[in-house]
Amino acid sequence: MPRPTTFAEAVPSTVETSGKAYDFINGAATVKVSTDNGDVPTLSGLVAEVRGEYAAVDAVSVTAEARATAVAAAATAVAARDASLSNGRPYATVAAGLADAAITVGGYFDVIGDGVATAALRYQKTSSTAATLIAATPTAQWAANLGGRLLEPGDFSLSGWVFVLLDKNRKPIFGYHRTDGIYPPTAGADGALSKLNLAGTQLQFLDPDAYALAGLDGQFVCLDKNRKPIPDQSKAYVPPEAGVLVYEASDGTSSQIYLEARATGKREQLSTGGGNNTNPRITGDGAVIWKTDRTPTPRAGLMYATLAAKKEYAALSNNKLALIGTSLIAQIDPSWYGTPLGVDVYNFGGSGQISQACAARVGALALAVTVDGGVIPADASQSVSITFASGVSPGIEHGGQATGTILGVAVKMNTASTPFTVSRAVSGAAVAVPAGSLLTMDPRDYYGVLRSDAEQCVAILQISRNNVGPRAIKDTATIVEWIKTRAKHFLIYAEPNSNTETKGTSGYGNLLQFNKDLQARWPDNYATLGGFDHRTFAVNAYNDRTLLPNPTSQDATDYANDLVCTSLRKDGLHWSDALYKYVAVNFGIPILRAKGWLA
Numbered sequence: 001m002p003r004p005t006t007f008a009e010a011v012p013s014t015v016e017t018s019g020k021a022y023d024f025i026n027g028a029a030t031v032k033v034s035t036d037n038g039d040v041p042t043l044s045g046l047v048a049e050v051r052g053e054y055a056a057v058d059a060v061s062v063t064a065e066a067r068a069t070a071v072a073a074a075a076t077a078v079a080a081r082d083a084s085l086s087n088g089r090p091y092a093t094v095a096a097g098l099a100d101a102a103i104t105v106g107g108y109f110d111v112i113g114d115g116v117a118t119a120a121l122r123y124q125k126t127s128s129t130a131a132t133l134i135a136a137t138p139t140a141q142w143a144a145n146l147g148g149r150l151l152e153p154g155d156f157s158l159s160g161w162v163f164v165l166l167d168k169n170r171k172p173i174f175g176y177h178r179t180d181g182i183y184p185p186t187a188g189a190d191g192a193l194s195k196l197n198l199a200g201t202q203l204q205f206l207d208p209d210a211y212a213l214a215g216l217d218g219q220f221v222c223l224d225k226n227r228k229p230i231p232d233q234s235k236a237y238v239p240p241e242a243g244v245l246v247y248e249a250s251d252g253t254s255s256q257i258y259l260e261a262r263a264t265g266k267r268e269q270l271s272t273g274g275g276n277n278t279n280p281r282i283t284g285d286g287a288v289i290w291k292t293d294r295t296p297t298p299r300a301g302l303m304y305a306t307l308a309a310k311k312e313y314a315a316l317s318n319n320k321l322a323l324i325g326t327s328l329i330a331q332i333d334p335s336w337y338g339t340p341l342g343v344d345v346y347n348f349g350g351s352g353q354i355s356q357a358c359a360a361r362v363g364a365l366a367l368a369v370t371v372d373g374g375v376i377p378a379d380a381s382q383s384v385s386i387t388f389a390s391g392v393s394p395g396i397e398h399g400g401q402a403t404g405t406i407l408g409v410a411v412k413m414n415t416a417s418t419p420f421t422v423s424r425a426v427s428g429a430a431v432a433v434p435a436g437s438l439l440t441m442d443p444r445d446y447y448g449v450l451r452s453d454a455e456q457c458v459a460i461l462q463i464s465r466n467n468v469g470p471r472a473i474k475d476t477a478t479i480v481e482w483i484k485t486r487a488k489h490f491l492i493y494a495e496p497n498s499n500t501e502t503k504g505t506s507g508y509g510n511l512l513q514f515n516k517d518l519q520a521r522w523p524d525n526y527a528t529l530g531g532f533d534h535r536t537f538a539v540n541a542y543n544d545r546t547l548l549p550n551p552t553s554q555d556a557t558d559y560a561n562d563l564v565c566t567s568l569r570k571d572g573l574h575w576s577d578a579l580y581k582y583v584a585v586n587f588g589i590p591i592l593r594a595k596g597w598l599a
Contacts, residue, residue: 023042027042027044027045028042028044029041029042029044029045029048030045031045032045090110090111090112091109091110091111091112092111092112093111094111094123094131096111097109097110097111097123097125097131098125098128098129098130098131103125104125105125105126105127105128106124106125106126107124107125108122108123108124108125108134109122109123109125109131110122110123111123121133121135122134122135243261243262243263244259244260244261244262244282244307245259245260245262246258246259246260246270246280246281246282246288247260247280248277248278248279248280248290251269251273253273254273254274254275254276254277255276255277255278256269256270256271256273256277257269257270257271257277257280257288257290258270259288259307259310268310270288270290270305270310270312271290271292271303271312272312273294274294274295275292275293275294275295275297276292276293276294277290277291277292277294277303278290278291278292279291282307286306286307286308287304287305287306287307287486288304288305288306288307289302289303289304289315289486290302290303290304291303298314298315298316298318299314299315299316299317299318299319299599300315300316302314302315302316302486303315304486313455313456313484313485313486314456314485315485315486315487316485316486316487316489316597317456317457317458317485317487317489317597317598318453318456318457318485319343319458319598319599320343320344320345320346320453320456320457320458321337321338321341321343321344321345321346321457321458321459321460321592321598322345322346322348322362322451322454322457322458322459322460323337323345323346323347323348323349323459323460324348324349324358324362324459324460324461324462324463324479325348325349325350325358325460325461325462325463325465325493326349326350326351326352326353326358326462326463326464326465326466327349327350327351327352327353327574328349328462328465328495328496328573328574328575329347329348329349329350329460329462330347330349330350330351330446331349331574331575331577331580332347332349332580332584333577333580333581334346334347336580336581336584336585337584337588337589340585340589341589341592341593341598343598346445346449346451346454346457347445347446347447348361348362348443348445348446348451348454349446350394350446352466353463353466354392354466354467354471354472355463355464355466355467355471355472355474355475355476356390356392356467356471356475357392357393357394358463358475358479359463359475359478359479359482360392360393360394360441361394361441361443361444362441362443362454362455362479362482363404363440363441363442363443363454363455363482364455364478364479364481364482365475365478365479366438366439366440367388367389367390367392367393367394367438367439368388368389368390368436368437368438368439369386369387369388369389369406369433369436369437369438369439370386370387370389370433370435370436371384371385371386371406371422371433371437372384372385372386372387374432374433374434374435375430375431375432375433376406376409376411376422376423376424376430376431376433377423377424377430378424378427378428378429378430379423379424379427380412380423380424380425380426380427380428381423381427382423383414383421383422383423384421384422384423385419385420385421385422386413386419386420386421386422386439387419387420389435389436393415393420394415394441401413401414401415401416401448402415402441402442402444403425403441403442403444403450404439404440404441404442405439405440405442406422406431406433406437406438406439406440407431407433407437407438409424409428409431410424410425410426411423411424411425411439412424412425413439443455455482455483455484455485456483456484456485458489458490458491458592458597458598459479459483459489459490459491460490460491460492460493460527460588461476461479461480461490461491461492461493462492462493462495462534463475463476463479464476464495464514464518465495465496465573468495468510468511468514469514472514473517473518473521476492476518476521476522477521480522489595489597490525491525491526491527491588491591491592491595492518492522492525492526492527493527493533493534493588494515494518494519494526494527494533494534494535494536495511495514495515495535496534496535496538496564496573496575497511497512497535497562497563498572498573499558499563499566499569499572499573500572501563502561502562502563503560503561503562503563508562515533515535519533527587527588527591528591529587529590529591532587534583534587534588536562537583537586537587538564538568538575538579538583539559539562539563539564539565541564541565541568541579541582541583542555542556542558542559542564542565542568544582547568547578547579547582548565548567548568551565551567552565552566552567554566554567555567555568564579
């Protein structure tokens with residue numbers, strides 16, 4: 001019997017469940033302990049059994065000569081096996097293996113080929129013309145192609161996968177499907193695909209709900225017969241104890257999600273109400289995700305909150321579109337996107353803004369400020385001037401009025417003239433504001449409308465035209481981080497060149513390199529269609545005679561210089577309304593539809 005290394009291993013689980021641990025520990029070796037699952041030996045009895053086994057082992061004398069004989073016999077067996085495999089050479093096809101006279105009936109040979117790039121297949125030759133597949137082993141090529149992505153339990157809820165490893169294109173590499181079995185399937189001698197036969201195995205596969213409730217995270221986990229993870233066999237881990245309980249309970253009207261500290265019993269409500277919230281679970285990265293039927297219902301009916309912030313957000317984007325950027329964005333009519341897509345569109349464009357201002361105006365970047373006199377007056381009708389430590393302020397298009405918070409206090413700011421002034425949003429106590437305190441703006445769009453759900457929208461970002469360089473990359477990353485949906489849905493539009501940045505100039509080269517840097521940083525989100533990014537798509541609009549029926553000689557020169565043609569521009573940089581709409585309909589919208597982010 002296996003030798004127990006701890007007391008817990010020595011005590012049979014039946015003793016633990018029957019409550020007869022005393023009898024088990026103190027009983028004589030000849031006594032049996034009666035449990036719900038039958039009689040088991042006492043601890044003394046188990047010790048006696050182990051001693052007997054040790055004595056039997058000690059009675060066997062293995063001499064050096066006998067050991068040498070055994071080693072020689074093993075070497076002979078290995079050589080014979082290698083010979084049966086024709087020195088281990090793999091064959092490109094089953095037919096090639098059958099044709100090798102060195103492989104006798106009953107012998108084995110390996111095949112890497114027949115369209116199977118992920119496994120080496122071992123066959124046993126049953127006749128001169130037939131072989132039976134007996135094993136499949138992952139190949140080095142399969143291992144080299146890894147670098148895919150791991151799905152967490154919550155990602156399985158709408159699929160049939162029990163576990164699956166995907167490549168960067170979200171194609172299955174390896175997994176187990178509830179209906180289709182193990183993937184990839186093996187290939188028979190005739191090349192037909194067939195599922196592996198799991199008959200007689202002791203593997204246990206959990207369905208997605210059971211897996212999620214198990215509190216496991218990662219690729220997959222192997223359990224023993226007692227449903228304990230087997231560390232050496234599992235590609236998963238049990239997350240550290242979060243110290244909280246998460247559950248659903250009624251608030252008297254509907255079902256809500258609650259978080260309770262185990263040590264203190266302190267309870268906090270995560271969901272905001274307005275519908276039934278059910279099936280909460282904690283993810284391995286410290287978030288709680290649950291289902292909801294509230295109106296309006298978020299996409300897939302999923303909400304989440306992190307254990308740290310305890311504020312709920314839609315797990316997927318809210319089926320709205322936010323355009324964030326400079327004047328290149330400000331000149332887009334929201335209807336050009338909204339009408340064809342059937343969604344609300346928020347325009348957060350700002351004329352003359354650099355990337356920091358674009359990030360600040362939606363609330364993604366807090367700005368350090370100094371308030372004149374160091375105090376915001378108690379009376380909301382009294383304002384004081386405000387300056388920005390970085391020299392960068394959020395440009396405001398909507399009548400000079402903006403709102404935000406300083407030290408947690410709601411404020412309103414007048415930007416119609418300089419210096420800007422700030423006051424309390426509503427009267428209250430005076431607020432002492434040390435120099436360098438942070439101002440976070442409320443997300444108001446180009447028209448001055450507060451869009452409090454902007455951070456849960458699908459976003460299109462184009463914030464860098466006025467300060468191309470590393471700072472713009474940093475501010476783009478800040479906005480990406482600000483997006484609060486669990487799956488971040490955003491596109492980055494390439495910046496266009498102006499009529500002073502024609503092909504061959506240093507400005508042209510700098511701009512194209514910057515666009516390449518954006519693409520390298522966010523390759524899955526940098527918008528391209530048919531090999532063209534946002535800039536090159538607009539340049540190539542020159543070739544559409546419906547849009548440009550009568551191009552001028554200057555247009556031809558512009559096109560040759562890799563520049564949006566003069567007839568489709570308002571000035572040296574900004575496009576005509578016709579081109580903005582053309583690019584929205586023929587470039588942006590098809591990409592968004594292909595992404596599937598908007599229902």
